[in-house]
Amino acid sequence: MADGKIALITGANKGIGKEIARQLGTQGLTVLIGARDAGRGAEAADELMREGIDARAVLLDVTDQASIAAAADRIKGELGRLDVLVNNAGIALDRVPPSQLDLDTLRRTYDTNVFGVFAVTKAMLPLLRKSDAGRIVNMSSGLGSLTQNSDPDWGFAGAKPLAYNSSKAALNMITVIFAAELKDTPIKVNAADPGFTATDLNQHRGTRTVEQGAAIAVRLATLPPGGPTGGYFDDDGVVPW
Numbered sequence: 001m002a003d004g005k006i007a008l009i010t011g012a013n014k015g016i017g018k019e020i021a022r023q024l025g026t027q028g029l030t031v032l033i034g035a036r037d038a039g040r041g042a043e044a045a046d047e048l049m050r051e052g053i054d055a056r057a058v059l060l061d062v063t064d065q066a067s068i069a070a071a072a073d074r075i076k077g078e079l080g081r082l083d084v085l086v087n088n089a090g091i092a093l094d095r096v097p098p099s100q101l102d103l104d105t106l107r108r109t110y111d112t113n114v115f116g117v118f119a120v121t122k123a124m125l126p127l128l129r130k131s132d133a134g135r136i137v138n139m140s141s142g143l144g145s146l147t148q149n150s151d152p153d154w155g156f157a158g159a160k161p162l163a164y165n166s167s168k169a170a171l172n173m174i175t176v177i178f179a180a181e182l183k184d185t186p187i188k189v190n191a192a193d194p195g196f197t198a199t200d201l202n203q204h205r206g207t208r209t210v211e212q213g214a215a216i217a218v219r220l221a222t223l224p225p226g227g228p229t230g231g232y233f234d235d236d237g238v239v240p241w
Helices: 015-026 038-050 065-078 103-128 162-181 210-221
Strands: 006-009 030-035 055-059 084-087 135-139 188-192 232-234
Touching: 006 015, 006 065, 015 030, 015 038, 015 084, 015 210, 030 038, 038 055, 055 065, 065 103, 084 103, 084 210, 103 135, 103 162, 135 162, 135 210, 162 188, 188 210, 210 232
Parallel strands: 006 030, 006 084, 030 055, 084 135, 135 188, 188 232
Antiparallel strands: none
């Protein structure tokens, strides 16, 4: 059983995920680098360890139930519990109008962004229940907001990829429903909007750095006991559903 806090971040071998791991690691948490490619996960963990962070690579493909179960078993066997789960792994595949979107692209997007989050959360929940103050952070997007998408004057009103946006809206609902189930436990569940951050997801067209994008997730991952649950937040506060 580990003494310090333990955080698992999915899709953490690069981009915002790796930066979340870095920032949590500098706060003294043991960070588990969830990655579907063992080599890339090990490289990211090695990089963070050279910075003095207790980082460990964990093979984890969020679209593969056997991989998820194996990761949960490994964490249970080696560490005994989990204090933080950041569901960061996500994809954005659609670059066409909704009427031209193919069903396979929609399904693949949901496999990672929705079903993957559900599967990982369900598998890790028994470990999070062993924590005195479990935290689940679902990496969403402002593009998942129905309110903002419905506003023609919103700054990103022109960004309407159906698969990606609707998957993040579904992720937001997962956040609300899990938070409701866990409201009488020490576990808090929230959705984070990192803003338009430069990553592989958007071909690095984003205007925010990964350091900026990771900040809200780190804040939600380290909420005090009186912090919120079942919410949707960015750096400026509450994001409208």
